[in-house]
Amino acid sequence: MLFHSPPFIALLLCFLASSLCLFGYWSGIEWLFRPQADGPATNIFTALCMLLISVAALLRPALSSVKWALLLLVLIFLLLRMSGVWLLQQISTWFVMPAVITDSPLFSHAMGLNTSIMLLLLVIGMGCQLWGYLRLAQAFSFVALFFPLQALIGYVYQIPDFYAEMSLLTVTMGLLLILANFLHTMQVDPLHALMSGHLGGRLARYQMLFGFLVPFALGLLLVSSFIESGLANRFGLYVVALIWFIFILVTASAVVQDKVERSRRKMEEHLREMATIDPLTKLYNRRKLIENARHELELSKRTDTTMWGLLLDVDNFKLINDTAGHAMGDKVLVELARVISSAVRKIDHVGRIGGEEFAIVLPGTDRDGALTVAENLREKVAAMWVPGWTDSYSPITVSIGGASSEGRVTLETIYTAADEQLYAAKHNGRNRVELEPDPQPDWELARQN
Numbered sequence: 001m002l003f004h005s006p007p008f009i010a011l012l013l014c015f016l017a018s019s020l021c022l023f024g025y026w027s028g029i030e031w032l033f034r035p036q037a038d039g040p041a042t043n044i045f046t047a048l049c050m051l052l053i054s055v056a057a058l059l060r061p062a063l064s065s066v067k068w069a070l071l072l073l074v075l076i077f078l079l080l081r082m083s084g085v086w087l088l089q090q091i092s093t094w095f096v097m098p099a100v101i102t103d104s105p106l107f108s109h110a111m112g113l114n115t116s117i118m119l120l121l122l123v124i125g126m127g128c129q130l131w132g133y134l135r136l137a138q139a140f141s142f143v144a145l146f147f148p149l150q151a152l153i154g155y156v157y158q159i160p161d162f163y164a165e166m167s168l169l170t171v172t173m174g175l176l177l178i179l180a181n182f183l184h185t186m187q188v189d190p191l192h193a194l195m196s197g198h199l200g201g202r203l204a205r206y207q208m209l210f211g212f213l214v215p216f217a218l219g220l221l222l223v224s225s226f227i228e229s230g231l232a233n234r235f236g237l238y239v240v241a242l243i244w245f246i247f248i249l250v251t252a253s254a255v256v257q258d259k260v261e262r263s264r265r266k267m268e269e270h271l272r273e274m275a276t277i278d279p280l281t282k283l284y285n286r287r288k289l290i291e292n293a294r295h296e297l298e299l300s301k302r303t304d305t306t307m308w309g310l311l312l313d314v315d316n317f318k319l320i321n322d323t324a325g326h327a328m329g330d331k332v333l334v335e336l337a338r339v340i341s342s343a344v345r346k347i348d349h350v351g352r353i354g355g356e357e358f359a360i361v362l363p364g365t366d367r368d369g370a371l372t373v374a375e376n377l378r379e380k381v382a383a384m385w386v387p388g389w390t391d392s393y394s395p396i397t398v399s400i401g402g403a404s405s406e407g408r409v410t411l412e413t414i415y416t417a418a419d420e421q422l423y424a425a426k427h428n429g430r431n432r433v434e435l436e437p438d439p440q441p442d443w444e445l446a447r448q449n
């Protein structure tokens, strides 16, 4: 399961790379800490800091005090390095390192300044992350990205000033830690907007890719002439600045676009809700219920099953309005909707199709099932408690009429039959359920006519 988590893989790789690097120092295997012969090496403290940071990030969130302690240790190393403290250089000589390394003219006690700044930004970013300031954490990682990116361009363009003492190994580990930090803070903007699956995000990702590749590739074509003219440094800086500028521009536009898209989606959702949901009871409105019922009818024809339709009407509802006011009537309707919804199955459809009239569609149900549901509903409504009405006046009751889809082809005929049963329930004294005893098929009705 852990291997499905990208930050875990990035952190593990960083952990392994830094461990191997330290092992290289200990065992005298130079290529483990100096990936290019005669090129810059990953300093022993850089490897140690990378190791501590990756361990801190890999630890479970519950071990936050250990995480803080490790980060603090790294911070102390970095501050000592940046203030040029002699002590740090001395400490490195205490490490048991083969003389072949320490005697080499290429051996350096000091971590490169660009590496120190990158690590400092990463540590601060991780601290923000632990504190819960994810956006700030992301911003620090974003700025930290500048250093390995600049070094990488330096390596490709062969401008030593650009990578200075940052080895390719340090570049890789730095990129892995930045990637892990990004993945940890993915749920907040601007990264969230950049990674969004919607059009804005997708477009921004392409823009980002080309915004990097195009200046980078053009620079690669032109850099040799600049090296000859001695202006390679300035040209390299121009390319890095250009890439950075494009990154910022694309990120900002992705955030704005994402915001616009989010509000558009919200509006669409609102409109869809308005078109299908009854605002008072939050049940389906008449239109949507009819649409669902038609769909269920077609399905029942295909699967050769029976569907039942119930019509439910509040008894003497006018009395509630006239006695306790319209607001009380609304309150009763809302409570009624809650009771009906909780009394039916998830696959049933409930809608408010008129003032105090509700309809329930019961797919795959026979007469006994429909009767059980209808009686259960009637009883539940009669036991319903609405403060201000049932405690002062009378219980609320409903009349229910029902008809089945058996032998019927259209929804209208089911509705008419159910309405007749509802009328009968009202006529026979209210607070009653009347279901058609023997649904008459259309062809029989036609024959009778």
Ligand SMILES: Nc1nc2c(ncn2[C@@H]2O[C@H](COP(=O)(O)OP(=O)(O)OP(=O)(O)O)[C@@H](O)[C@H]2O)c(=O)[nH]1
Pocket: 280, 313, 314, 315, 316, 317, 318, 319, 321, 325, 326, 327, 328, 329, 330, 333, 354, 355, 356, 426, 430
């Ligand atoms: N509070 C409230 N009242 C509504 C709403 N829609 C319709 N009504 C009222 O519901 C009442 C329906 O009254 P009638 O059709 O006479 O039915 P009834 O009083 O329930 O009588 P029976 O159905 O015969 O038992 C009317 O007074 C409508 O104004 C609504 O959304 N809120």
